């Protein structure tokens with residue numbers, strides 16, 4: 355069954371397409387790597403999936419799930435780490451979906467938060483401000499929040515950025531655990547060895563899909579070279595979609 359469906363979707367900023375004419379679907383329970391050169395549109399696609407960006411044209415549907423029911427791990431660079439919030443409180447925002455922003459956190463919820471913090475190896479850091487964490491600790495923190503969200507679809511934007519090998523292998527185990535639970539997991543990645551070893555499906559993006567399918571078939575040198583060429587040739591200031599496409603705007 356399709357968990358996510360893209361129908362000729364175009365996403366962009368200030369009416370300039372950044373990802374365009376993407377069609378396809380992600381099956382329920384898939385473990386999908388999204389790869390492509392810098393600026394290929396991976397983060398843009400993820401922002402579209404979680405509802406932070408509204409399509410300029412076409413549509414994305416998530417089998418009836420609301421965007422807030424999809425767990426999202428943004429790139430660390432997108433997080434304001436000067437915001438004065440503790441590790442515990444930050445992780446607890448993963449429960450907003452079930453308790454609401456103004457819902458109280460009871461003993462059971464506190465226990466769940468403590469378990470999520472323990473699962474990523476951050477026990478003892480509960481009272482620390484997020485601004486004091488190292489990059490790898492911050493990445494673990496983001497995983498704890500996703501863990502707590504208990505979502506059917508999990509979207510991870512460069513989850514292994516600036517991470518030592520112990521931290522990446524711990525967090526990779528978490529991803530494999532989610533996959534074992536038949537959750538749908540998508541991750542934007544740059545490490546091709548990791549993609550080959552752990553991700554059965556891959557979408558190679560270069561503003562549009564260059565290839566999408568079993569990882570070994572997607573990761574060919576021809577496809578990767580084509581993706582590089584397409585990204586270099588893409589005009590960031592391109593006009594909005596042609597009228598035929600923009601008339602389908604959601």
Ligand SMILES: Nc1ncnc2c1ncn2[C@@H]1O[C@H](COP(=O)(O)OP(=O)(O)OP(=O)(O)O)[C@@H](O)[C@H]1O
Pocket residue numbers: 367372390391392393394395396397398399590
């Ligand atoms: N907030 C924004 N406003 C305007 N343009 C943006 C914004 N975010 C991204 N872009 C542009 O959209 C295009 C796609 O960027 P995106 O961040 O989606 O790529 P990416 O594949 O995630 O790249 P990377 O691997 O470098 O993280 C780029 O040309 C980028 O400059």
